[in-house]
Amino acid sequence: MLLEIVFLTIVFSHITRKNFGAVLAYSMQSLAIAMVIFNSFLLTGATSLLFIASLVLLVKVIMVPFFLARLIQRHEIKFSVSTYLNVPLTLISIAGLVAVAHSRKFAPLTSIVPANQLLLSLALSAMLLSFFLIINRKGAISQIIGILSLENSIVAFAIFAGLEQSFSLQVGIVSDVFIWFIIATALAFMIYKHFGSLEVTSMKQLKD
């Protein structure tokens, strides 16, 4: 159920034209992840999970969208920049990727925990989709979101594959992601300063 939300949010951020929409989708997604972790806390009752869930809630659901929103407001770029593929083609390729993720090929991956094979393949397709999001979108923000959601879907996969890590690792990863996000936004600011837009394709000086 929650994983579906993750998946759908990614699809949404594929097709949405508004940056706010993408950001909102991301926070929904992170919320879902947090819920998942919380859920497993309810199952196991390990307090560390609770802490991590709240950490995720704090970082990914509140702070990251907040910063992104600041960025968007600052440069009043409501509409995200164009994509390479138009919406129908995007949807088609999304479908293709989902099919790939569900194909027998990835059986060894998805059948790590045979019980939730469907969820795993869903997480896998979420990964591929967010990867595709980074490729398809020309906007810096969309790329940031894409990478973040890639991370989210990997976490989701890890959780459902029963690969949850020790407490310190989780904290490390989350803080790492957070620092990464700060730097990325800072760079995005700089890009806007130097190039006058958040269009990454405007950066074509470094060839050969």
Added chain:
Amino acid sequence: MTIFVWILQLVLVPVTSPLCIGIIKKIKAKLQNRQGASIFQPYRDIWKLLHKDEVVSSDASWVFRYAPFIVFVVTIVVGASIPLFASFVNNTGVGDILVIVYALSIGTFFLALAGLDVGGGFGGFGSSREMTVSALAEGGFLFSLLTVALIAGTTNVFSISSSSMLVHGQSLLSITLAFVGFVIVLLAEAGRFPFDNPATHLELTMIHEAMILEYSGKRLALIEWASFNKLFIFFALGSNLFFSFGIAQGIGINAIAMGISALFIKVFIFCLIIAILESSTAKFRFFRLPDLLMTSFILNVVAISLIR
């Protein structure tokens, strides 16, 4: 007796070579319905030149001064190291076809340098042409000698002339081909028609004369004489390597006398051929000469491949 043979071997070429030039000139005159000079005229010319004063160019270096002697000496040495009338003069030191070929080119080398030395307009292109012709002639020359050498199974000219190879005639064809090739080379090297006109002083045509234009007096005499010797050497080679009959195989008065007379007869035939050739053919254009020389080379290659 051997001493006598040796001395004969040494002096025969320089002594007789002017004579055969004279003979050639005489025959040509006859063919052109002229009286012609006496056949001993070349001797007189050389003698006269030897006693004249001479003028040496101010630009000339020692190369110019000593070239005539070197050229002359080379012809003497080579003339003494080929079978003239006797094949038993066992000369294992220098009687090798390669030695002959390359020793003769010493003469060419210095003559060409002398031509360049004075810095005149003529000497330069004279030696250029000379070197071109001789460079192209070398392959044919070597291979024509190589043919007979392979048939005789040795590259020593005396042994070649002593080996009776005309007896078994299956290689007759290759010998004939090689001979034709040899004759072409002979014409080229000795500067006769159709390669060069020994009598011309027309700068468009002359090769040998252009090189020696600056010479006078005894040096001119030596050079002329050397060229006579060269011609005679070629005659001797042609007559003793390709048709070695009559050559003295063993020591003895009548054998040697026989050998000498055989040599003279063969040389005379050569003179006849040359004279007829020169009065019947015209001089070729310079850039047609390579074809002729290549022909001689190809003929020899065919000849060699036929030896089996």
Added chain:
Amino acid sequence: MFNTLIPQVSFVVLLSFFGVGAIGALLFRKNDVISNGWSSFFAIIGSLWGLFFSIVTIIAGHNLSFVVGKSSFPRLALSFHIDTLAGFFIFVISLISLFCSIYGIGYIKHFYKKYDIGVFCFFYHLFIAGMLLVVSASNGIFFLIAWEIMSVASYFLVVYDRNEEENVKAGFLYLIMTHVGTAFIILALLLAYKFTGSFDFETIKLGAGLIPLSVKNIIFVFAMIGFGTKAGIIPFHIWLPSAHPAAPSHVSALMSGVMIKTGIYMMIRIFLDILQPIPVWWGLALLIVGSISSLLGVLYALTEHDIKRLLAYHSIENIGIILLGVGSALTFLSLGMPQFALLGLVAALFHTLNHAIFKSLLFLSAGSVINQMHTRNMEEYGGLIRYMPQTAMFFLIGSMAISALPPFNGFFSEWLTFQSLFQGVALSGFYGTWFFIVAAGSLAFTGGLALACFVKAFGVSFLARPRSAEVAHAKESSFSLRLGMWALATLSLLFGIFSGRITLILQEIGRGLTIFKNVPSFIVVSSRQSIAVGNDFSFVSAPIFFSFLIVTFLLVMFVMHFLINRNQKVKVGATWDCGTDLTPRMEITATGFSRSIILIFKGVLRPSIQHETEYHDSESRYLSRSRTVVLGVQDVYQAHFYQPLRKAIRTLSLRVKDIQSGNINLYISYIFIALIIALFSVL
């Protein structure tokens, strides 16, 4: 124990001389004079020591192999193996380097204050030491290291005069050519390693049977290309005519006299010693390559008017002649006629030695001319014989030797080469005969053309009138230069006269190889020093010819001077000038001299001739003011092989460059695609 140790120690000492020289030269680089003195001293001492060492090795027939130190890398051992063949090449190297070093003392004076002498001396020593290592190393990797050191050191010597733009270009071409060659060599060695499991030449030799024939052939081709590039066989020669002129003259003497011979050495070593037995086509291939190189080399030499380029092309020609000897040796071996093969090998070795001597002599004398004239263009020389008579004499001797005029040494090695080819021609019932006929023919023509080329070289640069004002300032070069040239000139006469004894020694050297052990001798040298090949197949005797020549010459001179003309006067007058006064521009030029031959061979040389005529008045074109004829020969190999190759690779790399398009989405999609492909390849 003792006398096994001595040679090894002395060899290490030999190397250490050059090492000390190199380091010292670098240390004293602040002071030109000291560093020059230091390095020349050690170079001369080292070369003398090398001569001594090699002569002892050859006489005693040593066959020593030893390991110095221990490397901390696997499969790399500093192992040497010095048999008589290596000893012979050490002899050649030391001989030439001795005289080049003597020459160098005075020659590099004109680099003082201009460049860093210490650096030059450093690389000079490194170069010689590298060559010594190349011929003595017996471990593949160690050999490669020595090989590269030799190449790199010579590269730095080539670009030493770095203010000339084309020197740098020449060095660039040289190093990349030799590097590609080295790549081929490495591949050949690796192939051998793959099947014999060792880089040690001895082990490879023992395990040569394990290498399948097809791989052997590949090794042959690779080694052929690799070492041929160093030796300068056509069509891998393009670096040679540009690199040799660029280097300082005594270095070009070393490069052309010795360095390119290391390629020959390795060919002999690998084909004749290590990879035995071999198929017959190797030898025939070498014959063809040799014929092409010799003939084309001399033809290109004829087209040159840059004196050092001309000499460089003659190196190509002589390498071809040497290869003819080697090729016939290989062929006879695989036909199972070892005594003929020995003859071919002896011819090749003898010509190697001779070419080293007279080619370095020629380069040195050319160097001293260039030193005075400050140009390499022969068209500006002329009449130098009056200003530098001794140099002219040395150059004349060199030219006579290289164009194989008896009694100089060049003739006798060519004579031996001819003999070995004749043996091949005389073979009956063997298709290879044709190759021998071709080889002999090309050798014959090469001789003739070389003669023409050196008439041109000597005549145009030393004879006639000065063609430029520079000539008047030319002076005879300093003592050390003359000493070096004088020694080489004398050697090239002596080695001619004593060719008989040398031939015998060379035969013994050839016997040093395993396959030639107790092969019946095919060359007999009689008491009168007359070399006899085969059973009375042919004889030649240098002393007899020489004495005969001298005696007759004296005789004729005597007769001329004292019998015939006692009282004739010799007037000195002007050259016949057809009425107009004679200017140097009326003399024939170097280009004009060889023009006829170039036009005869225009099918091969592809000459390009542009006429430009300028008239006095444009409408009535009767009187031409000036007429210029530019006769050039286009470089066929550049035009038809190297340029297209370069262009192809370049276009390819421009294509590849588009990968880096600067678009980040594209970049990420590369990762994506790589991931997907990799996943699907395993799943």
Added chain:
Amino acid sequence: MELLFLLSSFLVVALPGLLIRHVGVIEFVSLTASVIALVESFVIAFKVSSVGTYAPMSFFFVDALGAIVMLIIACVGLAVTIYSVRYLRQETLKDIIGFTRVRQYFVLLNLFFAAMFFAATANSPVFTWIFIEATTLATAFLISFYNKSSSIEAAWKYLIINSVGLFLGFFGTLLYFTSLSPIGAEGLVGWRSLVANAIYLDPLVAKIAFIFVLIGYGTKVGLAPMHTWLPDAHSKAPAPISALLSGVLLNVAFATVLRFKVMTDLVAGHAFSQNLLIIFGVISILIASLIILVQKNYKRLLAYSSIENMGIIVLGFGFGGLGAMSALLHMIYHALLKSALFLSAGTIFLKYSSTKIARIKGLLTALPVTSVLFFAGFFAITGMPPFGIFLTKVFILSSGMKTHPMVAGVVMFLMAIVFIGFFNHVTSMVFGKKPSEVKKCEEDIWLVIPPFGLIALALFLSFHLPLFLTTLLNDVVAHY
């Protein structure tokens, strides 16, 4: 214990560095830190070579590979720190940068060092991942140091591409943990326990995981076609940083790949991973060699040369046996030489203030010593004797010739192409007449010593390998 000391020394410099008001102090402390690091890592290396592995606490784990990587980081690190002191001073003199930037530089530099040391020594794969990511974060701002649009672009590409790659690597890393699910290990899982459990891996999963790891960390290693960030980042960063990036960072990332390779080989067999490595190595060498031929910018040229050399190293491990051994050696030589080259390139840049090859002429007259160093470094990196890279190349090819002759042959010629292209550019830079606006003045000795030291070290190592190093190498070859 030494390890903590070492790491803390950097952090100590890094964190309060923000407060220090004086340049000299920052320079001094960072120099001391790097000296300490050098000493300590030698101590640790000796320990490892004598004892085997060195794991002071459950969090750290240094085996032979880690020790070698540490040594590389420390040696290059010291040289780079010395160099960057002078380099930044020169730039402040030219007032390209101000004090705050210098401080920022040193803080980030020390963080970078710390991150690399952590990554080399962390016990848990996930921690290794975190710290490698941390290197990315630390260097992002160093790459955008000059704050020009092009450097921002480089930094952005660096950040995005590497993060994508590293997240893939993270996924692969997680997949290896499937081996633990049977026993359900809790707490921090170290390398050794993973290797111990690797037998429980499902071979297919292992393969997939390795693919993810190879492509993920391969992005950081700079294997084609994931190499695209590398030329941009290396050419835009300040020279010392480029030296660190291509000299050290690539090796750190590759060491991680090797650790995973072991686990994969345990279940999937050697052939699989080796073939993958060979394929990626050949592609990298191919692309790099061809692009080097037509390169216009000498720092990018060096960057591509790094790609080529990483390809060779990967190839060596792909061939295995002697190849692996010499690939390790190649790694060491390449680290030293490439950083030396980048440092001398920095000096050239200071002199000519351009990175275009076409602009650089007459280096030999303008910068005699540096140009000689540059030339020597070029010869060394393209494998000219007596430098060791020649040997390693021959060894790698010889072990390749046994198994994949065609590959070896092709690579041989690609190397020749690299040499030709590189040599072409170097000659055009070193020789010729120097432009008039470049004035000839004395070189700053401290800008010369670090590259000289590195090249000298490489030369020494190519003549003689110290005993402890050989033991380390053999140990690594035995394990990986």
